[in-house]
Amino acid sequence: MDDKLEYESLPIPTYEEAIFFRPGSSRSHIVPEEIGDNAERQRLLQYDDSSSDSASRPRRGYQPPTVESARSSLDFLPSSGNNSARESMEQLRRELHQMAVDDSHQSSSERARSQLGQRFSKQLNSLTRTLSAIRLPLRKYLLTFKFSFPVGQAGWARDGAACILVLRMVGLLIVVGVIYLLFLSDVFSMGGRMGIGQPYDPSTIRNSIQGQINETSISDKLRRLTNFAHMAGTEGSYVLAEWIEEEFRNAGLEDVGMEEFQVYLNYPRPGGRRIAIVEPSELAWEATIEEDQVYTDPPRQQTLVFHGHSKSGNVTGPLIYAGYGSREDFESLSDRGIALNGSIVLARYYGSQGDRALKVKAAELAGAAGCIIYSDPAEDGFVRGPAYPDGRLMPRDGVQRGAVSLMSWVVGDVLTPGFASNPDEKRRLSPEESPGLPQIPSLPIAWRDAQQLLRALKGHGSKVPAEWVGGVPDVDEWWSGDQSSPIVNLVNLQDEVERQPIYNVLGRINGIEQPEKKIIVGNHRDSWCFGAADPGSGTAVILEIVRVFGELRKIGWRPLRTIEFASWDGEEYNLIGSTEHVENELDALRRDGFAYVNVDVGVSGTDFHASGSPLFERILLQILSRAFDPVSNKTLRMAWEEKGTKLGGLGAGSDYVAFQDMAGTSSIDLGFSGEPYPYHSCYENFEWMSNFGDPGFQHHRVLGEVLGLLVLELAEKPILPYDMQTYAAAVSQYVADLDNYARAKNAPMATDPTGRTSEPLVDLEPLYNAAEVFRENAAQFHKWDQSWYDTVYGSGGFESNVMAINRVSRNARMADFETHILDLEEGGGVPNRTQFKHIIFAPQAWSGYDEAYFPAIRDAIDSANWTETQRWIDRVAGILINASMKLNF
Numbered sequence: 034m035d036d037k038l039e040y041e042s043l044p045i046p047t048y049e050e051a052i053f054f055r056p057g058s059s060r061s062h063i064v065p066e067e068i069g070d071n072a073e074r075q076r077l078l079q080y081d082d083s084s085s086d087s088a089s090r091p092r093r094g095y096q097p098p099t100v101e102s103a104r105s106s107l108d109f110l111p112s113s114g115n116n117s118a119r120e121s122m123e124q125l126r127r128e129l130h131q132m133a134v135d136d137s138h139q140s141s142s143e144r145a146r147s148q149l150g151q152r153f154s155k156q157l158n159s160l161t162r163t164l165s166a167i168r169l170p171l172r173k174y175l176l177t178f179k180f181s182f183p184v185g186q187a188g189w190a191r192d193g194a195a196c197i198l199v200l201r202m203v204g205l206l207i208v209v210g211v212i213y214l215l216f217l218s219d220v221f222s223m224g225g226r227m228g229i230g231q232p233y234d235p236s237t238i239r240n241s242i243q244g245q246i247n248e249t250s251i252s253d254k255l256r257r258l259t260n261f262a263h264m265a266g267t268e269g270s271y272v273l274a275e276w277i278e279e280e281f282r283n284a285g286l287e288d289v290g291m292e293e294f295q296v297y298l299n300y301p302r303p304g305g306r307r308i309a310i311v312e313p314s315e316l317a318w319e320a321t322i323e324e325d326q327v328y329t330d331p332p333r334q335q336t337l338v339f340h341g342h343s344k345s346g347n348v349t350g351p352l353i354y355a356g357y358g359s360r361e362d363f364e365s366l367s368d369r370g371i372a373l374n375g376s377i378v379l380a381r382y383y384g385s386q387g388d389r390a391l392k393v394k395a396a397e398l399a400g401a402a403g404c405i406i407y408s409d410p411a412e413d414g415f416v417r418g419p420a421y422p423d424g425r426l427m428p429r430d431g432v433q434r435g436a437v438s439l440m441s442w443v444v445g446d447v448l449t450p451g452f453a454s455n456p457d458e459k460r461r462l463s464p465e466e467s468p469g470l471p472q473i474p475s476l477p478i479a480w481r482d483a484q485q486l487l488r489a490l491k492g493h494g495s496k497v498p499a500e501w502v503g504g505v506p507d508v509d510e511w512w513s514g515d516q517s518s519p520i521v522n523l524v525n526l527q528d529e530v531e532r533q534p535i536y537n538v539l540g541r542i543n544g545i546e547q548p549e550k551k552i553i554v555g556n557h558r559d560s561w562c563f564g565a566a567d568p569g570s571g572t573a574v575i576l577e578i579v580r581v582f583g584e585l586r587k588i589g590w591r592p593l594r595t596i597e598f599a600s601w602d603g604e605e606y607n608l609i610g611s612t613e614h615v616e617n618e619l620d621a622l623r624r625d626g627f628a629y630v631n632v633d634v635g636v637s638g639t640d641f642h643a644s645g646s647p648l649f650e651r652i653l654l655q656i657l658s659r660a661f662d663p664v665s666n667k668t669l670r671m672a673w674e675e676k677g678t679k680l681g682g683l684g685a686g687s688d689y690v691a692f693q694d695m696a697g698t699s700s701i702d703l704g705f706s707g708e709p710y711p712y713h714s715c716y717e718n719f720e721w722m723s724n725f726g727d728p729g730f731q732h733h734r735v736l737g738e739v740l741g742l743l744v745l746e747l748a749e750k751p752i753l754p755y756d757m758q759t760y761a762a763a764v765s766q767y768v769a770d771l772d773n774y775a776r777a778k779n780a781p782m783a784t785d786p787t788g789r790t791s792e793p794l795v796d797l798e799p800l801y802n803a804a805e806v807f808r809e810n811a812a813q814f815h816k817w818d819q820s821w822y823d824t825v826y827g828s829g830g831f832e833s834n835v836m837a838i839n840r841v842s843r844n845a846r847m848a849d850f851e852t853h854i855l856d857l858e859e860g861g862g863v864p865n866r867t868q869f870k871h872i873i874f875a876p877q878a879w880s881g882y883d884e885a886y887f888p889a890i891r892d893a894i895d896s897a898n899w900t901e902t903q904r905w906i907d908r909v910a911g912i913l914i915n916a917s918m919k920l921n922f
Contacts, residue, residue, distance in 0.1 A: 235749065238590065238749070239659070241585065242738070242745060243742070246737035248731060252733075255565065255573040255730075257276070259569050259722075262336045263558070263559060264561060265559035265609070265610075266535050267300075270559045270602055273558055274291060277538045277600045278290070278538050280580075282540075284579045284580050286540030286598065288540065290539060291537065292536070292537045294454045294535055294610070295455075295534050296532070296535055296613065297529070298533040299341065300530070301527050305524065305525070306339060306526070308476060310486070310489055310520070310521055311521070318485050320478055320482035321430070322478060324431060324714060324715050335562060339476065340435065340436065341435065341436035341438070341606045341607075342438035342447065343476070344471055347526070348402040350376045350520065351514065351520055352376070353494070353515065354511070355379065355513075356381065357384030357385045357386050358380030359385040359392070362501075363395055371514075378403070379407065381408075382406055383412045388440070388882055389406055389435050390436065391879060393473065394439060401473060403474050403475065403523040405476055405478055405483075406475065407477070407480055407482070408432065409503035410505065411504030413710070413711075414426050414480060417709065418708070421721060424725060425711075425721070425726065426708070426711070427711045427714065431716050432478060432479045434477060435605070436606050436607055437475055438470060438607040439468070439470070440685050441877065441879070442469055443866075443868065444469075444608050445691065446607075446612070447470055448461045450462075451867070452616055453614075469607065474525035476525055483505060484505050486521070487505055489518075493515055494512050494513035495512065497512065535602040537599060538599070539600075544596075546841075548594075550848070552748045553628070553629045554598050554630045555599040555630070555631055556568055556601070557601040557610065557611070558600045561605055564717065565722040565726065567717065568633055569719075570634060570726070571635035573733065574736050574740060575598065575600075575740070579598055595748075596748050608688055608691065610688075611688035611691050615691035629689055629698045630740065630743060631687055631700060632740060633687040633704065635705070635733065636727045637707055638706045638707015638708055639707050641657070641705055642681070642706050643701060644702045644884065645700055645701030646693065647763035648759070648760050649743075650763075652743070652756075654670055656739055657739065658670045660738045669735070684882045694868075694869045694870060694871045694874060695855075696852070697851040697855045701743075703740060705732045710726065752818060753843075757810075758808070758811045761808040761810075761812075761917075768797065768804050771800070771887050771891070774891060775797070775902075780795045781793070782795055793900045799907050803913040803914045807913060807916075810917040810918060810921055811917070814846075817839070817843065847920075853919055854912055856870050856871075856912060857870060863888050864889060864892065865878075869888065872887065872889070872909045872912050873887060875888040876888060
């Protein structure tokens with residue numbers, strides 16, 4: 034037998050060897066590839082994805098409230114990967130035929146690459162011959178050198194090894210030098226798509242994305258997403274995570290998997306909540322609290338009515354009505370001599386204090402023992418139009434659930450502020466220590482229940498101001514109540530879990546030029562009940578975008594920069610999933626996060642809205658010119674401009690907060706909004722969306738077009754499509770707005786010190802000067818752009834290495850600008866809320882969801898501490914000047 038063909042069998046691996054080298058699970062991208070610890074191996078085996086039955090995966094953590102038939106309910110429709118509404122791959126290839134992917138129809142850029150290859154080959158052959166020739170004349174010296182030393186002096190002298198070593202080093206230096214010269218002379222090209230990329234025509238890719246978005250596909254996805262309730266940390270949310278993970282894989286995304294965090298969550302106990310009038314006995318009454326069954330044939334399990342992150346407790350006190358529950362409303366009660374100590378406060382949603390958490394906190398600070406918040410029909414019910422099931426508005430028994438953790442004070446897991454709540458993290462606050470949790474119990478109710486409480490207040494306290502009068506029917510007179518009011522018992526007993534597992538799902542398309550630089554697209558998955566608008570509409574649109582980009586990947590397309598898709602868990606409980614992810618990846622995001630694109634409530638009406646960094650304004654308007662409004666058939670840009678709509682600022686309302694305010698990753702939030710709807714109730718379901726929210730799902734389709742085009746431009750444009758000049762103009766306006774804010778708060782302005790010379794003066798001149806420096810640097814920065822376009826496109830699309838290096842550097846400087854305006858010095862960030870590092874965007878302490886510009890300065894103005902105000906003006910101005918100077922250096 035021929036020894037060359039002899040087969041040598043390999044040893045059978047041991048069990049330890051087998052599990053050590055097993056393929057990574059769905060979470061392998063967050064687990065080190067080499068795992069030496071046997072316990073870790075066993076943990077991975079518990080999450081073995083090789084099983085086709087996802088039900089074989091064990092559940093983690095808290096089980097109730099369960100989801101009846103959650104897993105089987107995902108199977109009532111065929112897989113969206115085989116959706117008949119989806120265009121076939123062959124059709125996509127036909128649409129992309131003009132991209133010249135056929136080798137027989139080489140594009141000019143391909144011919145250029147071929148010519149460059151020939152040039153490089155010829156020069157390399159010439160270099161090889163030259164180096165070979167160098168050695169020949171030296172051979173005679175090698176022979177002389179060989180015998181010039183006695184053999185005993187050094188063994189290496191016998192064969193001239195030292196000289197050969199020297200010559201090899203010289204040759205190596207020559208090779209490196211020549212290659213460097215060839216590099217500078219563009220024999221090698223690093224010009225991205227200009228020199229080495231695939232010949233896909235950008236306009237064809239844009240048309241393909243718009244043409245592939247399918248409203249039927251989106252509708253099918255939303256039906257799946259809303260088939261059962263899926264609060265954070267429950268089985269419902271985990272089952273959807275598994276399905277979304279599967280959708281990511283089916284689309285061909287790379288590095289798909291889940292990441293786990295363990296966080297503080299609370300859940301209502303059946304029978305553990307009560308609101309009742311207990312005195313006087315003739316008024317005895319108890320609230321229904323729960324919503325009616327939305328689905329009856331067959332019934333579906335609904336989540337119980339409660340406030341996320343509310344305080345457990347059993348409290349009793351006199352009932353007092355406090356309007357919208359703002360600090361000003363409580364001051365008004367105090368001015369009328371109404372004491373709130375030990376009271377049970379009744380407040381309305383919306384109004385002068387939009388954040389429900391700050392309503393509860395204001396009640397707590399006013400001395401109340403508990404807080405009840407109700408949905409008034411004047412804001413979201415029949416007063417405004419037909420209520421569900423006849424119309425889009427909240428029905429009489431509908432209840433707005435929601436979290437009451439203080440999002441504008443602490444964001445993310447309230448027990449690990451400033452660092453990620455990884456499973457192995459030992460540092461944690463106790464719930465009593467966390468500044469992000471209220472210290473009095475609270476519950477939400479429907480106006481059906483609030484009606485009885487409002488009636489019981491008649492004759493107690495004083496009549497309320499006109500703006501406090503709501504739309505609850507059959508309330509003859511609206512009174513405030515006082516210490517003589519009927520006594521109410523508020524009970525809120527719940528399960529509190531300090532380490533509840535939640536799971537984010539991640540997947541990406543790696544870029545070909547700068548794979549480390551990321552465009553992140555995110556939407557949260559968890560909801561308070563069925564979640565058709567919040568967040569199902571956004572999730573369904575993003576899943577459709579994933580499918581469309583996956584189809585492009587199958588024919589060979591890749592972006593210049595990596596696109597990462599994320600499904601966040603725990604958003605409704607204080608933006609937990611996204612915040613923990615950012616805290617876990619903070620340094621990498623500050624270095625490589627180019628943009629974060631957020632969709633939360635994707636569609637709840639017909640009006641397009643966007644909030645974000647001013648960097649996005651120019652590219653957003655260009656994209657809106659390509660998409661058409663389904664109602665008016667005008668472009669979205671025309672509809673936008675006719676209404677005088679502007680790009681809004683970022684507050685504290687969704688998953689962009691950690692990216693923008695902590696990591697300095699420029700962020701934008703998109704969607705269609707409109708009239709109120711059954712927000713955070715179980716009536717916010719698929720039937721509501723298909724009948725009232727977006728019949729025909731045309732706005733979902735248009736949102737998909739806008740989102741897909743925006744992600745494409747951010748990931749694919751050679752020059753990152755940011756506009757520093759627009760940002761500079763916006764900052765000048767922000768400073769002017771701050772000036773007006775300070776004057777409205779009666780600050781002693783340096784420009785008008787009359788009669789107040791004894792006080793420290795507030796001088797905004799440093800900020801005005803910083804804004805002007807920014808404007809000048811931004812204008813200088815963008816002068817290079819036109820020369821790049823003229824040079825590159827004037828040469829048929831070929832980009833030199835020098836131009837490419839400059840382009841990549843300039844992209845990084847644009848993306849780094851918002852990182853540079855983070856206050857990262859010792860003690861940096863907004864005072865007492867140091868998670869928020871951005872000097873321009875972050876919520877004020879009492880602004881809640883609303884945007885605020887220069888929050889540290891505004892908080893100082895609110896406290897009337899003029900010395901501290903000036904200190905922050907000077908500090909912020911210095912950071913802004915330094916950041917703007919880095920644009921051109």
